[in-house]
Amino acid sequence: MTEFSPHVVLPLLLWGTLVGLDLVSVPQAMISRPVVAGAVAGAIAGDIEAGFRIGVLFELFALDVMPFGAVRYPDYGPATIGAVALAAGTPWELGLGIGTAFGLILAVLGGWSLQVVRRWNARSIQRQAAALAAGESSAIRRLQYGALFRDALRGFTLTLTALVLASTLSESIRLDRQTAVAFTLVAIGSGLAAAVNSVVRASGRGPRLKWLIAGLAVGLLIAVLL
Amino acid sequence: MNRRLRALLRLFAVQGTWNYERMLGVGMGYAAEPLLEDLKAVDPVRHGEAVVRSAEFFNCHPNLAGLALGATARAEYEAVAGPQIVRLRTALCSPLGSMGDQLFWAGLVPALVGITLVAVMLGARMGAIAAFLLTYNSIRIWTGYWSLRTGMSAGMKVGAAISSSWLPKAIEWVGPAAGFALGAAVPAVAAWYLGIFGWAGAIGAAGVGVAGFALTRWFGPGLTSVRFALLAMILLLLFRRIGL
Numbered sequence: 001m002t003e004f005s006p007h008v009v010l011p012l013l014l015w016g017t018l019v020g021l022d023l024v025s026v027p028q029a030m031i032s033r034p035v036v037a038g039a040v041a042g043a044i045a046g047d048i049e050a051g052f053r054i055g056v057l058f059e060l061f062a063l064d065v066m067p068f069g070a071v072r073y074p075d076y077g078p079a080t081i082g083a084v085a086l087a088a089g090t091p092w093e094l095g096l097g098i099g100t101a102f103g104l105i106l107a108v109l110g111g112w113s114l115q116v117v118r119r120w121n122a123r124s125i126q127r128q129a130a131a132l133a134a135g136e137s138s139a140i141r142r143l144q145y146g147a148l149f150r151d152a153l154r155g156f157t158l159t160l161t162a163l164v165l166a167s168t169l170s171e172s173i174r175l176d177r178q179t180a181v182a183f184t185l186v187a188i189g190s191g192l193a194a195a196v197n198s199v200v201r202a203s204g205r206g207p208r209l210k211w212l213i214a215g216l217a218v219g220l221l222i223a224v225l226l
Numbered sequence: 227m228n229r230r231l232r233a234l235l236r237l238f239a240v241q242g243t244w245n246y247e248r249m250l251g252v253g254m255g256y257a258a259e260p261l262l263e264d265l266k267a268v269d270p271v272r273h274g275e276a277v278v279r280s281a282e283f284f285n286c287h288p289n290l291a292g293l294a295l296g297a298t299a300r301a302e303y304e305a306v307a308g309p310q311i312v313r314l315r316t317a318l319c320s321p322l323g324s325m326g327d328q329l330f331w332a333g334l335v336p337a338l339v340g341i342t343l344v345a346v347m348l349g350a351r352m353g354a355i356a357a358f359l360l361t362y363n364s365i366r367i368w369t370g371y372w373s374l375r376t377g378m379s380a381g382m383k384v385g386a387a388i389s390s391s392w393l394p395k396a397i398e399w400v401g402p403a404a405g406f407a408l409g410a411a412v413p414a415v416a417a418w419y420l421g422i423f424g425w426a427g428a429i430g431a432a433g434v435g436v437a438g439f440a441l442t443r444w445f446g447p448g449l450t451s452v453r454f455a456l457l458a459m460i461l462l463l464l465f466r467r468i469g470l
Contacts, residue, residue, distance in 0.1 A: 026239035028288060030335070030362050035342060039355050052351065056343060056415060063339065063408070064451045066331040074452060093422060101459045104452050121245035125252060132252075132281055135274030137259050140281050144256040147243040179466050185427055186458045188419045189434025192412065194451030196439050199408045202332060202401075211402035215409025219344070222410065223417035226347060 003046070004085075004167045011044045012081055013159050019077035020155015024067075024114065025148055032077035034058030041081040047088035053096050054083045058103060060191035063198040075110025078155055079103040082162025086170055097183025098173060100191075106162050113154050121147045232260035233295065234374055240291045248283045254295060255281025261299040261378075276302040279311055285319050287326020289369050294318045296377020297384035306382060314382060321385075325393055330366075333400030338362055340407025347414040434458060 015037070022032040030036060035055040042051015058080045065073040083103030087095030124146055125132070131139035175183070203212040236257040243252035258280035265273040279298070286294060294315060301311045338358055345354035380387035420428040438454045449457075 024244055025242045028238070028241070029366075030359060033335075033339065033358075035339070035346070036355055036359065039352065043352075048351070052346060053419075056346060057419075059339060059343065060415065061451055061455070063336060066327075066335070068327045068331055097459070101456065104456055108452060118245045121243050121252075122247045125243070125245060125248060132255075133278060135277040137255075137277055140252055140255040140259065140277070143252050144239065144242050147252075148239065151242070179462075181423070181427070182430075182462055182466070183459060185423065185431040186434050186462050187455065188416075189431040190438050190451060190455030190458055192416055192431070192435040193438025193442065193454065195408070195412050195415070196435070197442055197451060198336075199405070199412060202336065202408070203405045208402050208405040212405035212409040215340075215406035215411075216413060218406075219410035219413035222344065222347065222414040226414065226417045226421060 003089075004163065008045055009163055012041060012085060012163060013156060015040055015044060016078045016081045016159025016162070017152055017155040019081065020075065020110075020158060021148070021152050023075055023077055025151040032075075034062050034076045034080040037077045037080045038084055041084040042088065045085055045088040047084075050088040050090070050092055050095060050099075051084050053092040054087055054099050054103065055080055057096065057100060057187060057191045058083070058107075060195040061104070061107075064194040066198075072115065073111055074104075074107035075114060075158070076103075076107045077110070078158040078162055079106035079110055081159055082106050082166050085163055086166040093184055094175075094177065094180040095184075097180060097185070097187045098175065100187035101183065102166065102169065106158065106165075109161075110158050113158060117147075117150050117154050120150055229260040229263060230374065230378070233257050233299075234292070234370055236260070237288075237292055237295065237370055237374065240288050248281070249285035250288065250291060251284045252281050254284045254291065257291070257295055258299060261295070262302060265302060272302065272305070275308055279308060279315070282312070282315070284315055286322035287330060289330055289366055290322045290326040290373050292370050292373030292375075293322060293377040293384055293388065296374045296379075297381055298377075300378050300381035304381060310382070314384075318384070321388070325388075325397060328397045329393065329400060333397065333404050334362065334365065337400060337404040337407045340404065340409075340411040343411040344407070344414050347411075347418045 019032045019037045022029055038051045038055020038058060039048065040051070042048040042055070045051070058076050062076045065071065067073055080103060083099040086102050087099030124143055128139045128143055199212060203209045240250055240253035240257055242256070244250065255277065262273060262276050262280065265276060284294065298311050298315055301314065338361060342354050342358040345357070376387050376391065377384055420431055438451065438458070442449050442451050442454050
């Protein structure tokens with residue numbers, strides 16, 4: 001269990017806000033990829049192992065939906081941070097499953113919050129329609145800064161919600177060892193299904209398939225050596 | 227600060243005002259502002275019209291938006307007719323979106339993520355994360371710079387400049403690279419997670435994986451992998467509650 005003290009919570013809040021902004025608005029530097037968000041959150045929470053275990057699993061889920069065009073997708077960034085906060089300090093084989101369940105719900109909530117912000121942006125643009133039609137550069141700047149603020153607020157609120165819930169749940173959830181391990185195995189199986197789905201969909205039948213098979217052979221070799 | 231550099235930096239926030247009506251439009255207008263500044267002194271009326279056009283509906287991959295931004299900004303200075311500039315913007319939406327998606331979302335990102343996952347499995351940990359961020363952002367920043375420069379030098383001929391550039395070739399090889407990297411990552415990740423659970427645990431997780439793969443493909447978008455995972459966990463809780 002993470003120690004929810006200010007020197008852990010405040011950096012996690014800041015990290016969650018940056019990660020939330022990175023997904024779409026600025027700078028899209030890929031710090032919102034779950035493996036990155038999870039590793040850094042694990043380092044902040046004092047349990048890097050939990051950060052990597054959760055980050056890698058959420059990365060498998062994230063690979064299943066790439067942000068093509070206007071597709072709707074879950075927001076795994078703040079969700080990964082919340083999941084790491086919940087699972088940190090517990091042996092990973094016991095904490096991964098429940099952390100994943102918690103994080104996936106947050107990711108869906110995060111995806112929904114993106115839609116809210118986008119509708120909010122559209123309303124702001126409608127309010128500034130006259131200024132935009134008149135070619136006022138200041139109106140464009142106002143809209144841009146306002147939208148960035150809304151997205152930062154979204155990331156902050158999501159992370160705050162995740163941390164408050166993680167703090168509450170870590171006090172109240174008591175699972176026996178067998179159930180916790182079963183949860184972890186279901187989470188791992190589901191994550192692998194998501195990854196295989198994305199790989200099969202992306203590979204098609206052309207030259208990509210040959211490279212995929214070559215990659216699988218290398219991966220199997222690594223798996224044997226691990 | 228150099229106006230082109232300011233526009234490049236603003237391009238990193240081109241999706242800042244993303245919405246379902248204008249999509250990247252307002253973000254493009256924000257990035258275009260430094261490029262159009264000189265037009266204000268020369269031709270204030272044209273400048274006003276150019277600002278209006280720059281913030282209208284636009285959609286493409288954010289990392290290639292510089293091509294459209296540079297091309298339309300140059301066309302404004304060359305006093306190309308307004309409707310022609312609007313047509314150019316519209317014509318660039320689909321190809322820049324499709325090429326960017328193939329290059330970045332279906333190619334570079336999964337390829338680098340796959341390599342990073344394998345590196346993490348092999349113990350590189352934070353070094354792998356740093357290498358991932360450094361590699362992706364170096365390529366992304368260079369692409370942004372190249373896009374803006376190419377757009378500004380090609381103007382209305384940006385289409386020909388894109389077809390003769392490195393982009394189509396890069397798309398050809400980055401897809402197979404992504405397939406290879408992800409192919410290598412999946413078994414390695416599976417071994418990394420399941421190694422400590424023994425055969426029984428591995429078979430159980432594999433069973434869930436096979437069911438998840440089959441059901442999500444069978445039901446399509448109605449049953450996403452996230453929904454499947456949550457459903458499987460709810461079922462597990464119910465089974466445990468009734469003592470199975």
